Structure formats: C-alpha cells, structure tokens
Amino acid sequence: MEQKILIVDDEESIVTLLKYNIDQAGFETEVAYNGTDALEKASNTNFDLIVLDVMLPGMDGMEVCKQLRQKQVNTPILMLTAKDDEFDKVLGLELGADDYLTKPFSPREVVARIKAILRRMVREPIEEDGGFIKIADLSIYPEQYEATIKEEPLTFTPKEFELLLYLAQNLGRVLSRDQLLSAVWNYDFAGDTRIVDVHVSHLREKIEPDTKKPVYIKTIRGLGYKMEEPK
Secondary structure (H helix, E strand, O other): OOOOOEEOOOOOOHHHHHHHHHOOOOEEEEEEEEEEHHHHHHHHHHOOEEEEEEOOOOOOOOHHHHHHHOOOOOOEEEEEEEEOOOOOOOOOOOOOEEEEEEOOHHHHHHHHHHHHHHHOOOOOOOOOHHOOOOEEOOOEEEOOEEEEEOOOOOOOHHHHHHHHHHHHHOOOOOOOOHHHHHHHHOOOOOOOHHEEEEEEEHHHHHHHOOOOOOEEEEEEEEEEEOOOOOO
C-alpha cells in the first residue's frame, strides 16, 4: 500500500510542484492550503508524514504542529520555512517537528528528506532479550515503538523514540552529536547539532526524575551524550 503524505502550503504553485514530485516518487498525496484545514485532516486521517509550511494564513505551521502533538498525533512532520533563522528552526523542533527545510529548496531534496524520515520508521528485527530493553525503571519496546517509566506509558514523537532507542542500544558508550545525527536522522545535517540537543532535552523531560541532574542521559562535555544505568 502506498504511503500517504499530507502537503500543507498556502502557495498553490509550491503545492503543485511538491505534489507532482512526491506523487512521482511513489507516494499518495493529499493537500491543505491553510492551518485549520491541515489540523482537521491530520487529526482525522492516518498520514505517514506531513510536509508543513510555517507561514500559513490564520493558524500558522508552528501552531498546527503544537496542537497535533497535544492531540497525541505523532505523525512525522517535515517543516518548510522561508526564514533562514535558527530560532524558528529550533522552535519548530521544540514543538515536535522531526525535520525542517529552508526555502528555496529543490523538490528532489524534499523527496530525499521524506524518504530518509520514513526509512527510519521501518521496524527492524528485535535482538534484545524478551523483545524489550530494560534500563532501571525504563523499559523500551522497539517493535511497538513504545516505552514506559515505572510501568507508566510515555509519549514520544517518532524521532524522539528513535533517539532514545539508539542511545539505549549503545548503553555506556559516548556518542557524538554528529554520530547521533548520522544514525538517527540518516543523513548529514551540515553540523546543525542543535537538533540533537533539542531532542535530548525532550527525552530528559519525559524519563529523568530531575532534568537538572539527569541519571539516564548524561552530557559528556566536549564530546556528546551517553546513556547510563542509574546508580
């Protein structure tokens, strides 16, 4: 069955261009031209990915992203922004977007990003004993894309879960931000390591007893991050 992509942009020429190229890449597409319509469609239809422009009439893309995550809609989101501004990018990621592209972009690059995000969603065979990873009070179930802390279920975006799983699979190993970008995002972000920091911050808010004194995900100054078994 074809994977379904929602394209959201208020510029008809961009929607037409994106739809043509994404359809040609073998995906099924649906479109929305404003934030309200996008929110309704994304809330009521199971899309595999959303291509979401930031600058939309009425409800902007940031608000759409925020409300979808509040509704526990964890569909991967690729944000499009005309602003080459780090604050906008980081804010989008903090609200739950998985990736972003700055306009102008090539349709080929958009398709490549879509494929990279979806490739990471493919469930791999489980190698952990019993089908899950147990680290102190944290349990991770790779096949179900689920995790619990003290048996209480946790909610993650797909990218947050992939990062958590990769850190857990490399327990006790120091991983640089560039290593994490390559492994989790599956392509080169040209050194934009702030993406990793934002997602680690999200994970800590969900699994750490005290985010100011993390016991699971440790920062190794000047190197990167390491997941440890709490002492």
